[in-house]
Structures are given as C-alpha cells and as structure tokens.
Amino acid sequence: MHALVIGAGPTGLALAVMLARDGHRVTVLERDAGPPPGGAEAAWASWSRPGVTQFRHPHLLLPAVFRTLRTQIPEVLDELTSMGLRPGNLLDGARRFGLLDEERPGDECFMMMDVRRPLFEAALDAVACRTAGVTVRRHTGVRALLAGRERVSRRPHVVGVLTADGEAVLADLVVDAAGRNSPVGRMLRDLGAPGPVEERDESAFLAYTRYFRAASGTEADVPLWPSAHYESVSTISCAGDAGLRSVSFFVSSQDRALRLLHREQAWDAALRLFPAEARWAGNGEPVTGVIAMSGMESRRRAYVVSGVPVATGIVSIGDAWATTNPLFGLGVSLGLLQATLLRALLRTRDADDPQRLTLGFHQVTEGILGRFHHHLGVWDRHRLAEIEGLSRQPPAVYEPGGPDWQFRRTLDTVKLRDPDILRAVAATAALLATPETAFSDPALVERVFALGRLAEQPWEPGPSRAELLAAVGSG
Template identity: 30%
Template sequence: MTRTLIIGGSVAGLVAALAFADLGHDVTVLERDANEAPDTVDQAHGDWQRPTVPQLHHSHAFGSLGTNLLRDRLPGVYQALVAAGAREIELGKAMPPTLADKTPHPDDAELRMLGSRRTTFELVLRQEALRKPGVSLRRGETVRGLTVADRGPTRVTGVVTKDGRTIEADLVIDASGRRSQGHEWLREHGLAEPELVAHSADITYYTRYYRALGQRPVGPLNRGFGAGGLWDHYTGVMFLGDNNTFAISFGILPDDTELKQMRSEDVFTAVVRATPLLAPWVAPEASVPISPVHAMAGLDNSLKLYGQDAQPVPGFLPVADAVCTTNPAFGRGVSLAIAHVLGLADLVREHPEPDAEQAALAAGLAGRTFRPWFEDAVRNDAGRARLWRATVAGQQLPPLPPDVLTFGTVAEAAATDEVVWRRLVRTMMSLDNPAGLYEDEEIRLRVKQAVAGSPPPFPAPDRATLVDIVRRAAG
C-alpha cells in the first residue's frame, strides 16, 4: 500500500486526503495547528483559532468549478455541507435585477455555488475526511524539511519534523499553503526548485459577519451569491453564508491611511451604510453582527513553477496555494485547489510510480491549472491599483485604449447585458479561461455599448464624501 504524507490539514490537504484514500493510499495528514476542531459550525465560527489559516475568518466564494467537482467527485462532502446549512445557489436563477432578459440558458446548470463561511466549510470537510477509511490526522506536527533517497534515483522519501523525527513515505504532498517552505527544503538538498514569480495584490481587506433576521434578501443581489461593486477607490462585497449568515468585506489600498480606520466597528458600519448597495443589509431590522472586524493584508499573486530546463523532484507534489496564490477578491482559491488536487489524484491513478515521469506530468498539470488565473489576477490588480492610487491622489487617469477591457468595465456592462453577464460569470466561476473573455471581439463591442454614456447601475460615494464619513465615525 502506498504511504502518502500530506503537509497541511486545511482545504487542499483534506481534499487530497479524501482523493488519495480513494486510490487506496494509506494517508496521514500532518497538521501544524495543535488545536482540536470544534463540534458545531457556530462554535467553529466563534472559537476556532487557526493561526496557519489567516483567511479563515474572511469572506469566501465557493465557486462553480469547485462546487461542481464536489457534487460529482466527493458527493458525501457536498451533501454534508448542505446538511450543515450551506446554501445551494443557482446563479442562472439569481441574475442581477438590472438585466432585462433573464431567459434560462442550457449552460446555466453549471453555474452552481455554495454559500458558506470558511469555518463551516473546513469543519465539515475535516469531519468527512476523518470518517474516511485509510485517513489519519496528526495535530501539532510541524514539518521542517524533507528526506531524500541516498541511493538509486533521486526522490523524496519522507519529512523531518520540528523535533527531529523522520516520517517515511512513498509520496509527500505539500498542502501547507501560501507560506510553504517546500522550495527551501529542496534547496537544502541541492535539488531543483520551482521558480517563484510574485506581484503584490496591492489590497487590504476588512471583513465582518452578520446573521440575517429574516429569510428574504433585503437588497439587490447583483452577483447572485451576494451583492457588491468595484469603484474608483474601494471595493465592497456582501457574501451569502450558511445558516442565514452573511459577510461584508471591503478592499482598499494597503497605504490608504484614511480608510484603514475601518478596523473600528463604528467606522466599518458607517462605510457599509454609506454604500447604497450594501446599506440595507445592516439595517437594525435586517441583521445583527456576529463577529468583530477582521483585517487581512500582505497579499500577493504568486506562482511557483519549474522552468523548462529544470527537472521536478519525484515523490514531492506541491498543491494549491503552495503553487499559486491570487488575490482573494477573485474568489478562485478553493475552486482551483479542489481542481488541482483532484487532477493530481487522477494523474497518480494513471501513473502511480513516484518517478521522473510522474513528477514531470505533475509539473505540467500545475502550469495548466494556475498560470492563466495568475496572469489574469496580476493584470487586473495592476489596473485596479493604478485607478485607486490616482483617485486617492486626486488625479484622473487617461482613458484606456478602446480595445482594452478591464474587470471593472466588464462587470459594469454585465449589469445590463445578459451575454456579457454570462461570460463574466463563467470566468469568475473559473469555468472558462479568462483570456477568452477579454480577447473576444463581441464582448468588447457589447461592453463598449453597455457603458457608453450610462451611469453606473450601483453607485458609491466619491472619495471626498467617504473620507468625511470615515473621519466623522472615527470621532
């Protein structure tokens, strides 16, 4: 029986445990966090401290790619999430109210999502993984390095823990996330390591959770899974969650000192109330807050892939955030993690020997899975940050060339053009390659026609107004 070690017990590691156990592997998950998981979703939301998962208490979008894979490949997990209170969202039946033509389309069946807090999603996933025969989880295990075969072909043979113990394995999967030290562990043995390319996402997030007091939406759901907009100096999105909860997140420039005061609950509430699309959700009769304001910074878009002349090391398979991270605003992380892990399991089923061929195939899979989304995130983040910096500085950027599309302009057009809406949603849900959206001539023409001379359907306060509101709320 193949012994598989998985470094990291968050979403990617737990999905890997389920997938590789289905291959007949004996799977051990090494989880750095020593805290025991809570029993209920409400306890998880309030009490579960996961220092190794900095995004645990922030908004999440569980997009169509990942949702469809769970339904098809891990139906027990999907059903357990729904039983735990996750919302099943059909985007084709939740089109923006500003669209005139809501005629169903055959492809709408793919546009599924789950509305859930990350804590609920991860708790259910852990519970299901630990019920799986052949899966064990060891808490409080910190990996500090790898072991490598000292004879025969070079390959990884296990890990070294913080206290100096060696744990042997036939296959080591690195699911330790954005802070993975895998490239350093390879370097210590003089082995080829992937090349890192990174660009700052240039954004800081502030998030607060609420529990709705009624069952019906109190405002327009222009994004199906919630409501939100991207404006000229900030972004704000409401995400529907499980068990009648929702989260509101704002994104600003990391050095926007005026809006950084949103860390205060009073200021955060004032900004929500000043944003017309979101204000109805925090009315006293609509909801009550169930969390403090959480902040998350230091985010980047990163990609770690082997160059053409480098030979990937057999027996060591990085997955998900250990390979690629993108701005969480795009809501792709969990979907891409699930797709990568399940794709890797399929690859290992066809090529079970941890040899050079398997390693090379795995490296190719990583490139195909992540590169398009990494490049899309870098391009869109750069354009968005440039606009925000100009607004904060009181400057006006020159208009973009007519053949250049941005996420913001496409999103604006999607509010009134159903063709653009479907194409944008399929890209946001990671179902279609982003290049196909931005390079499509029909989409360019439709976007140009939709935004020409039309006011934004969901406006927000200008910079001076919002800064004044923040200062007043801060006292």
C-alpha cells in the first residue's frame, strides 16, 4: 500500500515510521521547512515552523508518548538521548518533595520526557528520514484532494492529492495529519462532500509563557506537579532540557483584564505572587520574552455522520481529528495513540475495504480516545465557567452543575495529599484510565471527598483576583 500523509508534525511522522515498518510505502508532504543543520540548539533557535503556532511553547511529553515511542519507535528516544535528554517520571516531583516515600511496582508506567518541542520534532524527523519506505518531502504543501466516487454512497473516494505546485500524488490511503487548522474539511467540501461535523467550544484558554535558565544551585529539577489551578488562572511548570524551565499562565479567553500578561513587566509581576511557580523559575535568567498563544479551544471533527463516511480513502488523525486544552499536555499522546490504532487496523482485513476502514477507524477512535476527549472537554467547560464567575463584579462562586465536576475539582485540590489518589490521577494523565475507571473504587472516592472537606477552598492558595489585577496593572 502507498500511504500519503499530509503534515510532518509529531503524529504524521510517527505514523509514517510505524506504517513503513509494516511494509507500506509512505510519503509525507509538509508545507514547512525541515530542521536546520547544526543539531539540537539550531533546531530551537532557528527552525521556522509557521504551520505550528505552538512550536516554541513548552510541551510535556507525558507517559503515553514515552510508552508509544519505547514500544514502536525506540530510535527516537535514542536520538533524544544523544541530544542530552534524560527521561523522567511524572511522580518524580512528588517524590523529590517528600510526598511519596516509596517506589511501587508499576510506577515505571509514568515515565515521561521534558524536552523542547523543536528537539523532539528534529529527533522524529531524523528517524523518519532514515527509515526505509518513508519519504518526507518538505516545502510541499497540499492544495486539494483528488477523488472519484464511492460506488454505494456516491460520496468522494480520495485517491491522492494535488500539491501547491500542481503535482498529482496518488495513494491508496490519504492520512490527514495537518494539525488543528487542517484544510481537509474545506477540501472535501470542494469535492461536493458534506465535510466533517465539527464540535467546538466557544471559550478557551490563552497561554502566556516564559522560559528561564535555572540559576546554579536551584533546588529541585522537577516541579512538584506540572499543573496548578488558582482562583483566576491555571499554571504549567515545565522542566526543559539543557537547564531550561518554563512557567505558563493559562487564562480564560473571556478575561480581558489578564491579557496584559503578554507584557513582560506584567508577567514578571504576576509570577512574584505565585510562590511555587516563582520558586520553580528559581531567580533564573529569562531566555525568552512572553510567548502568547490563543485559539486553543477544544474541538473534534467527525468524518462519519449518521453512520455514513463523509468520504472514503482518507482518515484524519492527531490535532486534525481533535484538539484538547494544552493544560493537560495530552495532544501528542492522543496523536501517537491514534497512530497506533490506525496501524493496527491496517493490519486487518478491513484495510482492503475503504468503507470498512473508514467506519472501523471512526469506531476505534471514538470508542477509545473519544472518551478521554469528552472528559477533558467537560473539565474545560466547568473550569472556564468557574473563572468567568469569579471575574465578575461582584464575583459569583460557580455552583457545580453535578457531582462529576465537584469530584474532578476536588481531585485537583487533593491529589498531592494521598499516594493512591496521586497514582490514580497519574494513570489518567498517562491515558491508562479514564477518571471513571481510575476511581472505580468507592473507598478511594470517599477519601477524595474526605480530604476535600479539609481544604479551605477549591483552588490552590495564591493571590486574590484583586491582587493579581493590581500586579499586572489592570486593577
């Protein structure tokens, strides 16, 4: 089979290597340039990736990424090791700060990586380019899909693509790995197909990040836990490679007052109000200005509507299929797991029948990954409503719509106070369990609520909203 992959992001490249290992011929077409020569630091300093707006934002590569690479493409880990990367464990911070006293069998499933994304992509690119059967063509954008008609449904059956230069490239299967702004929906509509059905949240988070080079003698080299949720903002503290670390503030897109965080002075003043994050930045020297990112709403596209594929001969994976709130750091995890699902399906007899392939892929994707996407989206909607209530004058405390949110919110507050609760939360971050399965034991749920009753407020202790607004200059 010849598979054509649109987009050389993490999902497209990982899929290409997996399919080539199964004996398929794979062509990856990517609009942007490839990594510049000169190794890891050149990739970070000068690789231009207009196709991926978040390219220089911190990326936690959580356990599902580590696990998938270790089992499917271990050479990527070797490549990263040669760049100086050391894998870590999601529980390292809790151990370092004395909250977990013992290592338990099974803790190794929380192995993860903190590496700057340009280095991660450069490692994937190096492995893809030397894998027999894979051709990566850069500076080659896809402009349109080529299609005939499927016999039964009369919907388009995609047989290849047209590049920006007008070249036709034919394939047995086209894989849309073109990311969050994938043009494939529009291209399908141009062919007379109805296009995918898109679920999209109206509000979302904005992110404001700075990187620091840790000062020598800075205490820990991992944060206690990557994310924390305060009254009006959430934060991510990310360890990078090469002594870099970053702090990101996530604010609601409706919260206009906090948009001043894009100014360095306002950002620095805000950081001083958050002791854990300020400690993490460790009086380090900033090595970037504030990197801002908007348009991060949760979104999912369905290419099978009422049981009928919108088109055959094409499937959509990674961010092109669904995006999630970056606060969870799960985008690459979902993309890589979805690549393994497609690989597995292509090993079955469904691969020979375009209808069955499209329906089968939709079914496994929705059945396995759709559940995670649903849980993450529900959390977003509640959390944004909570922040928006607290931003009003007078502030309105968000009354949870149901026990599910109350439980999830309580978990955020208490997870670092009990080793079993922490491991169950880590299992959800590792995509080893949904919140329902990780907390199927009623005794564990009761422990969550019992600890929650001891907490003074449902968010981490930090500055009040008035203090935060005063610091950023919009009080």
